[in-house]
Amino acid sequence: xxxxxxxxxxxxxxxxxxxxxxxxxxxxxxxxxxxxxxxxxxxxxxxxxxxxxxxxxxxxxxxxxxxxxxxxxxxxxxxxxxxxxxxxxxxxxxxxxxxxxxxxxxxxxxxxxxxxxxxxxxxxxxxxxxxxxxxxxxxxxxxxxxxxxxxxxxxxxxxxxxxxxxxxxxxxxxxxxxxxxxxxxxxxxxxxxxxxxxxxxxxxxxxxxxxxxxxxxxxxxxxxxxxxxxxxxxxxxxxxxxxxxxxxxxxxxxxxxxxxxxxxxxxxxxxxxxxxxxxxxxxxxxxxxxxxxxxxxxxxxxxxxxxxxxxxxxxxxxxxxxxxxxxxxxxxxxxxxxxxxxxxxxxxxxxxxxxxxxxxxxxxxxxxxxxxxxxxxxxxxxxxxxxxxxxxxxxxxxxxxxxxxxxxxxxxxxxxxxxxxxxx
Numbered sequence: 373x374x375x376x377x378x379x380x381x382x383x384x385x386x387x388x389x390x391x392x393x394x395x396x397x398x399x400x401x402x403x404x405x406x407x408x409x410x411x412x413x414x415x416x417x418x419x420x421x422x423x424x425x426x427x428x429x430x431x432x433x434x435x436x437x438x439x440x441x442x443x444x445x446x447x448x449x450x451x452x453x454x455x456x457x458x459x460x461x462x463x464x465x466x467x468x469x470x471x472x473x474x475x476x477x478x479x480x481x482x483x484x485x486x487x488x489x490x491x492x493x494x495x496x497x498x499x500x501x502x503x504x505x506x507x508x509x510x511x512x513x514x515x516x517x518x519x520x521x522x523x524x525x526x527x528x529x530x531x532x533x534x535x536x537x538x539x540x541x542x543x544x545x546x547x548x549x550x551x552x553x554x555x556x557x558x559x560x561x562x563x564x565x566x567x568x569x570x571x572x573x574x575x576x577x578x579x580x581x582x583x584x585x586x587x588x589x590x591x592x593x594x595x596x597x598x599x600x601x602x603x604x605x606x607x608x609x610x611x612x613x614x615x616x617x618x619x620x621x622x623x624x625x626x627x628x629x630x631x632x633x634x635x636x637x638x639x640x641x642x643x644x645x646x647x648x649x650x651x652x653x654x655x656x657x658x659x660x661x662x663x664x665x666x667x668x669x670x671x672x673x674x675x676x677x678x679x680x681x682x683x684x685x686x687x688x689x690x691x692x693x694x695x696x697x698x699x700x701x702x703x704x705x706x707x708x709x710x711x712x713x714x715x716x717x718x719x720x721x722x723x724x725x726x727x728x729x730x731x732x733x734x735x736x737x738x739x740x741x742x743x744x745x746x747x748x749x750x751x752x753x754x755x756x757x758x759x760x761x762x763x764x765x766x767x768x769x770x771x772x773x774x775x776x777x778x779x780x781x782x783x784x785x786x787x788x789x790x791x792x793x794x795x796x
Contacts, residue, residue: 439524546580547598571732600679689739
């Protein structure tokens with residue numbers, strides 16, 4: 373079947389050495405007119421250097437306020453098949469484990485009710501089903517629920533679909549069961565996912581260890597990162613074997629070959645807090661200075677392991693650059709046990725949401741609110757004591773100062789005394 377639209381500019385994207393999404397779209401366009409018109413819209417946008425999509429609008433499935441992103445073309449006269457081209461977000465299983473049977477069912481349903489194009493996965497984690505009409509949203513949702521036991525994910529000013537790394541199912545470093553945690557949070561907070569009620573979006577992401585394979589510290593409003601608070605476990609014989617060239621460092625990553633590890637240059641000197649010592653025979657780690665960066669463990673995975681008193685560090689405030697610049701999460705709770713039913717963490721999350729909901733401006737992420745009102749205000753709302761590990765910039769104190777009623781006699785007298793003492 374010949375394509376309706378000529379696409380000389382898009383064709384250039386197929387000329388390089390890498391696979392192109394344009395090729396996939398052309399393949400789908402042979403049986404889906406919507407994909408053919410989508411190619412036409414994109415070609416027009418390339419020509420005019422202007423987008424031709426209108427986003428938003430009240431569109432969704434029965435009973436839900438989120439999970440569907442309304443998209444409309446502003447040239448339905450030229451591209452009638454994409455006059456409506458809505459996106460559906462489908463909640464992924466934790467760790468993104470699928471059977472081939474389920475994936476085939478999802479694709480069959482989407483070819484029936486939508487464009488047949490998918491994005492596996494969006495930055496939040498959802499299965500992204502790209503392009504359907506308003507009339508097909510509800511039957512598609514019902515088919516996914518009945519045939520695949522799948523629900524719609526989050527969108528809008530709501531809790532976005534929580535996401536996890538593979539956790540204990542595949543990773544020997546996982547300090548917490550990320551899959552169980554994220555499934556529990558997803559099931560507990562269905563209302564927060566499906567019915568937007570907050571100033572803006574909110575994301576949970578959980579990594580099982582400080583390697584942070586889901587990049588939660590850069591992308592999540594609340595990062596739950598597995599850690600430990602006792603000593604790193606050490607097999608001294610294996611450390612000596614790495615130093616002697618008997619093992620391959622870095623687990624063989626990036627083509628590493630078996631060779632002797634230069635303990636001083638590759639391990640000791642690269643420790644960010646210099647909490648390690650090597651005398652040529654024995655490795656020592658001074659736990660009080662260790663920040664659990666995982667570097668030494670990554671270099672010598674057969675010799676070092678996380679401690680056994682495990683839990684999670686809770687960080688808050690990351691986001692991509694939208695209104696303000698990009699932000700990384702800040703440590704809020706250095707260590708919290710993370711075991712079912714996760715009541716301590718849920719109490720923390722709900723206090724956080726209450727403060728944000730009460731004080732946040734429209735389209736203000738919680739990290740921006742903390743930046744605007746100060747860490748001190750945030751910690752007071754959560755009834756947490758300040759901790760040195762919460763500082764995100766050296767010599768910067770974002771949360772501690774005296775209130776007048778907290779100091780006997782008031783701060784004026786104390787300042788006067790301080791000045792008198794130091795002038796003398």
